[in-house]
Amino acid sequence: MQITEIIRKKRDGESLSEAELNFFVDGFTGGKIPDYQASALLMAIFINRLSVDETFWLLQAMLNSGEVVDLSMIPGIKVDKHSTGGVGDKTSLILAPVCAAAGVPVPMISGRGLGHSGGTLDKLESIPGFRVDLDLDHYKRLVGESGLCLIGQTKEIAPADKKIYALRDVTHTVENKSLISASIMSKKLAEGIDALVLDVKTGQGAFMKTQDDAKELAEMMISIGTKMGKQVRALITDMNQPLGSHVGNALEVVEVVELLQGNCTPEQQDCLELSLLLAAHMIVLGGKADDLDQAREIAESTIRDLSAFAKFKEIVAKQFGDPSALEDLNKLPTADHVETLTAETDGYLGMLDALAIGKGCVLLGAGRKTLEDVIDPAVGVIVRKKLGNPVTTGDPLLEIHYNDANKLKEALPLFQSAIKIDPDPVEPPSLIKK
Amino acid sequence: MQITEIIRKKRDGESLSEAELNFFVDGFTGGKIPDYQASALLMAIFINRLSVDETFWLLQAMLNSGEVVDLSMIPGIKVDKHSTGGVGDKTSLILAPVCAAAGVPVPMISGRGLGHSGGTLDKLESIPGFRVDLDLDHYKRLVGESGLCLIGQTKEIAPADKKIYALRDVTHTVENKSLISASIMSKKLAEGIDALVLDVKTGQGAFMKTQDDAKELAEMMISIGTKMGKQVRALITDMNQPLGSHVGNALEVVEVVELLQGNCTPEQQDCLELSLLLAAHMIVLGGKADDLDQAREIAESTIRDLSAFAKFKEIVAKQFGDPSALEDLNKLPTADHVETLTAETDGYLGMLDALAIGKGCVLLGAGRKTLEDVIDPAVGVIVRKKLGNPVTTGDPLLEIHYNDANKLKEALPLFQSAIKIDPDPVEPPSLIKK
Numbered sequence: 001m002q003i004t005e006i007i008r009k010k011r012d013g014e015s016l017s018e019a020e021l022n023f024f025v026d027g028f029t030g031g032k033i034p035d036y037q038a039s040a041l042l043m044a045i046f047i048n049r050l051s052v053d054e055t056f057w058l059l060q061a062m063l064n065s066g067e068v069v070d071l072s073m074i075p076g077i078k079v080d081k082h083s084t085g086g087v088g089d090k091t092s093l094i095l096a097p098v099c100a101a102a103g104v105p106v107p108m109i110s111g112r113g114l115g116h117s118g119g120t121l122d123k124l125e126s127i128p129g130f131r132v133d134l135d136l137d138h139y140k141r142l143v144g145e146s147g148l149c150l151i152g153q154t155k156e157i158a159p160a161d162k163k164i165y166a167l168r169d170v171t172h173t174v175e176n177k178s179l180i181s182a183s184i185m186s187k188k189l190a191e192g193i194d195a196l197v198l199d200v201k202t203g204q205g206a207f208m209k210t211q212d213d214a215k216e217l218a219e220m221m222i223s224i225g226t227k228m229g230k231q232v233r234a235l236i237t238d239m240n241q242p243l244g245s246h247v248g249n250a251l252e253v254v255e256v257v258e259l260l261q262g263n264c265t266p267e268q269q270d271c272l273e274l275s276l277l278l279a280a281h282m283i284v285l286g287g288k289a290d291d292l293d294q295a296r297e298i299a300e301s302t303i304r305d306l307s308a309f310a311k312f313k314e315i316v317a318k319q320f321g322d323p324s325a326l327e328d329l330n331k332l333p334t335a336d337h338v339e340t341l342t343a344e345t346d347g348y349l350g351m352l353d354a355l356a357i358g359k360g361c362v363l364l365g366a367g368r369k370t371l372e373d374v375i376d377p378a379v380g381v382i383v384r385k386k387l388g389n390p391v392t393t394g395d396p397l398l399e400i401h402y403n404d405a406n407k408l409k410e411a412l413p414l415f416q417s418a419i420k421i422d423p424d425p426v427e428p429p430s431l432i433k434k
Numbered sequence: 435m436q437i438t439e440i441i442r443k444k445r446d447g448e449s450l451s452e453a454e455l456n457f458f459v460d461g462f463t464g465g466k467i468p469d470y471q472a473s474a475l476l477m478a479i480f481i482n483r484l485s486v487d488e489t490f491w492l493l494q495a496m497l498n499s500g501e502v503v504d505l506s507m508i509p510g511i512k513v514d515k516h517s518t519g520g521v522g523d524k525t526s527l528i529l530a531p532v533c534a535a536a537g538v539p540v541p542m543i544s545g546r547g548l549g550h551s552g553g554t555l556d557k558l559e560s561i562p563g564f565r566v567d568l569d570l571d572h573y574k575r576l577v578g579e580s581g582l583c584l585i586g587q588t589k590e591i592a593p594a595d596k597k598i599y600a601l602r603d604v605t606h607t608v609e610n611k612s613l614i615s616a617s618i619m620s621k622k623l624a625e626g627i628d629a630l631v632l633d634v635k636t637g638q639g640a641f642m643k644t645q646d647d648a649k650e651l652a653e654m655m656i657s658i659g660t661k662m663g664k665q666v667r668a669l670i671t672d673m674n675q676p677l678g679s680h681v682g683n684a685l686e687v688v689e690v691v692e693l694l695q696g697n698c699t700p701e702q703q704d705c706l707e708l709s710l711l712l713a714a715h716m717i718v719l720g721g722k723a724d725d726l727d728q729a730r731e732i733a734e735s736t737i738r739d740l741s742a743f744a745k746f747k748e749i750v751a752k753q754f755g756d757p758s759a760l761e762d763l764n765k766l767p768t769a770d771h772v773e774t775l776t777a778e779t780d781g782y783l784g785m786l787d788a789l790a791i792g793k794g795c796v797l798l799g800a801g802r803k804t805l806e807d808v809i810d811p812a813v814g815v816i817v818r819k820k821l822g823n824p825v826t827t828g829d830p831l832l833e834i835h836y837n838d839a840n841k842l843k844e845a846l847p848l849f850q851s852a853i854k855i856d857p858d859p860v861e862p863p864s865l866i867k868k
Contacts, residue, residue: 008606011480035470040605043477046445171474172442 003033003041010044018057025061029160035167042164042173050178056224058178062186063228065160069136071107071192074144078105079282082188083199084180084207084217085117087358088242088383090252091199092120092150094259094275095282097311100147101302102279104286107143107191108150109157113367113375116205116358118252121152122367126250126333126377130321140192146315158186175207181220185228195231195285197278198222202433203240205354211236211433218434231285236434237274241352241387244271248366248380250332251401257326260309267386270431276300277432333378335401339408343391343421350422352387356414357398363411364402379403381415388428391421437467437475444478452491459495463594469601476598476607484612490658492612496620497662499594503570505541505626508578512539513716516622517633518614518641518651519551521792522676522817524686525633526554526584528693528709529716531745534581535736536713538720541577541625542584543591547801547809550639550792552686555586556801560684560767560811564755574626580749592620609641615654619662629665629719631712632656636867637674639788645670645867652868665719670868671708675786675821678705682800682814684766685835691760694743701820704865710734711866767812769835773842777825777855784856786821791832794848798834798841813837815849822862825855 001023010016016024024041027033050058071078079099083089096106110120110132121132132152134142142149153162161183168174188196198221201207202214218234225232245267246255255268264272280295289295302308313323325331361367365376382399385391397419402408435457444450450458458475461467484492505512513533517523530540544554544566555566566586568576576583587596595617602608622630632655635641636648652668659666679701680689689702698706714729723729736742747757759765795801799810816833819825831853836842 004604004606007477011477011606035468036473036601037605039470039474040477040607043441043445043474044481047478047481167470170438171471172438172445173474 003027003037007037007041007044010041010048013048015051016054021054021057022061025058025065025160029065029163038164039167039171039173042168042171042179045179046173046176049176052220052223055178055182055220056227059182059185059224059228062158062160062164062182063189066158066190067136067156068190069107069140069192071105071140071143074105074140076103076105077194077286078107078143078192079195079197079286080106080108080188080191080193081197081199081278081282082184084201086201086239086243087117087205087354088244088247088252088271089118089201090123090244090246090256091271091275091278093123093253093256093312094272095279096148096150097260097308097315098275098279098299098302099282099286101307101311102283102298103147103288104283105143106148106282107139107193108148109153109187109191110150111153116355116362116367118247118249118367120150122375122377123249123252124150126253127316127321128325128331130316131319134319142315142318146311146318148311148315150315150319153187157190161186177217177220180217181224185221185225189225189228189230193230196225197281197285198232198234199274199278200234200236201239202236203238203354203429205242205358206239215434233281233285235278235281235432238429238431238433239354240429242354242357242383243274244268245383246380247357247361247383248401249375249377250334251380251382253332254329256312257309257329260303260312261306262303267383270386274431335378335403337402337405339400339402340396341398341400341415341419343393343395343397345421346392347390347421347423348426349385349387349389349391349397349419350426351418351420352383352385353418356418357381360411360414360418363414364400364407365404376403386428388426437461437471441471441475441478444475444482447482449485450488455488455491456495459492459499459594463499463597472598473601473605473607476602476605476613479613480607480610483610486654486657489612489616489654490661493616493619493658493662496592496594496598496616497623500592500624501570501590502624503541503574503626505539505574505577508539508574510537510539511628511720512541512577512626513629513631513720514540514542514622514625514627515631515633515712515716516618518635520635520673520677521551521639521788522678522681522686522705523552523635524557524678524680524690525705525709525712527557527687527690527746528706529713530582530584531694531742531749532709532713532733532736533716533720535741535745536717536732537581537722538717539577540582540716541573541627542582543587543621543625544584545587550789550796550801552681552683552801554584556809556811557683557686558584560687561750561755562759562765564750565753568753576749576752580745580752582745582749584749584753587621591624595620611647611651611654614651615658619655619659623659623662623664627664630659631715631719632666632668633708633712634668634670635673636670637672637788637863639676639792640673649868667715667719669712669715669866672863672865672867673788674863676788676791676817677708678702679817680814681791681795681817682798682835683809683811684768685814685816687766688763690746691743691763694737694746695740696737701817704820708865769812769837771836773834773836774830775832775834775849775853777827777829777831779855780826781824781855781857782860783819783821783823783825783831783853784860785852785854786817786819787852790848790852791815794845794852797845797848798836799838810837820862822860
């Protein structure tokens, strides 16, 4: 088999076989196929696409490039959630303890912030002492003991994905549904899960800008996940405005604690709602409820009786974090300064651009512009009005938490451009699209 | 300007600007853009194509990556010919001395054999002592003194093309009309020519298999050449059977000498005809005749009066070759053995597959399978019947000149498969398609 012939086939829009996709993934991961041939093939794949079968074979090859964790000795149906990335999306930190408290084991291997969207690992690391770099044995033990564990991708997990992703990143071959699906699923299936709930974001602040794109991506992931013998469900949800009220690493942990303690402001309603809905799907998949209504009730009860909050404190402690920081939120990193943007006119909030707010937070230091950047866990924003809310001149709209006046100066125009007040009532977007 | 954004634009089928194509060519040639980004862009270009303007800008950037020879101090309109490559195509060696003898300077920088097709440089080097590695000053001097010079691409000529071609070769992005056109024209225009005649081959033995492909390629080269202020003409010619009778390096020099001496067998008629036609176009472009008929008469006269043969001997001597080898052909390399394929039945020659014969000659040692292979100048075939000729059982069809019995064994099935005798009369293909 020759890589040049594989390139030619996909260049001419022909289908690749399982053996050919294996040959590519093995050869590239093993260093036998050079970057320049891999990038030519990835571009041909990007433009001429992969079928469901080809995507499935690619996923399989990528999954088998590394270790697939065996959690079969842990009782129960292991369920995880994956989101395609958004702004203010801290649902993982809520639904993981909720499901674990409901008896559904959640083995969760997450990523870091990517572009304007935040990452679960970065949020967790804002809790003093919290470690996401546990090895796979440690991970297995905690899933068994506590019903959840939240770590980062180890070198054993899908090394092919790491290498392919790095090349896609510098050759503009990222936004392809097959490549995205195979990448996500290869990491998620390596965790040792039995079932997966996908939260595919759509809108301004999402990687999939249109609902059709989001639907196609969701269908591809469901198809290839099902072929792998896993139960996969997907929700398509709104990412035009940030989810909940807090954006930024420690700030999002604050919101998580507030919600897990049963305190929910109107601006946080969407975040709580989505977390409970995703958790309910996971509880059904985990076999702990017969239907969504029953599952939803179970999820809510873990918040009411604080068992989810207790579970969160438990896993923070087990992953070397300081659980007292979740009781006394002043122990979390806090920014030195707050600048508040207020309404300059009466009306209704007509725009709260998640993309601009996400990019603004990156400029404040909440995310990375290059891989080497060190994150400032304290900075971010708190949203005080959401889309459709009536506003009166002088109302606080956005609290900007910052440490560096120069960075604020850089980010301020983005935040200002993110907000628009309309004179007429504005219909808020529906959270759940499908 | 960022290469990733340039990749994205072409990936999405958008047009690239002159500045963007310059940025790519300069950056890649200068080593600032890595191979893997260049190959992703080349694949996007291959699939989504370049417009005439984009191809022109690419050509310009590639041309300007190196030296453009200035021949303006040499009087006359400098004209060259380029062929897209065929089997048995020795027209360059005929028309160059014909045109030079007719007073049209021919500055010719040629290539080596590529795949199954022969290369002018390899043919010339079968003449004892002949050197194709003269530097550009030497080249200029000989064009001035003798009206022609036949050398290989120097490192100063279009270095961008060398680097881009090497990458295209290993990423299956060769057969794209814009990339081919820019590559050919960047080398040809660097020679210092004022006008160019293109011989675009079509058929079994050509890189362009269909006449439509050949026409599109010809149109692209004419368009971008004209934009560069050059006079460009193109002929589309047949390459289903080998051109003339001899295939192989020294063997083709033998045929050239025979034709330049005014001796032409029926099997060589097509080669002489095409050489005279191309030369006639060059003589018109070179301003030495008002129309093709007059130019044709001039070309024929240089053969009749042996002035073209004298010119050939002159340039062979000036390029350190032994001109006496052209008088006494035994001084050229000859193969030790000859194996003759004869007709096994009566009928008409219905197939004389140029591709199979070209590949067979490569196996005998007339061409290279890898860049490191050393050519055997003596081996090749002599065609004794051409398409449409009546044949009788026992007639010699193909004389195989070989030195290595193992190589003959390898090549023989190809030669056998190249020939088919039909019971009914066969219409020979027309040599000139357009």
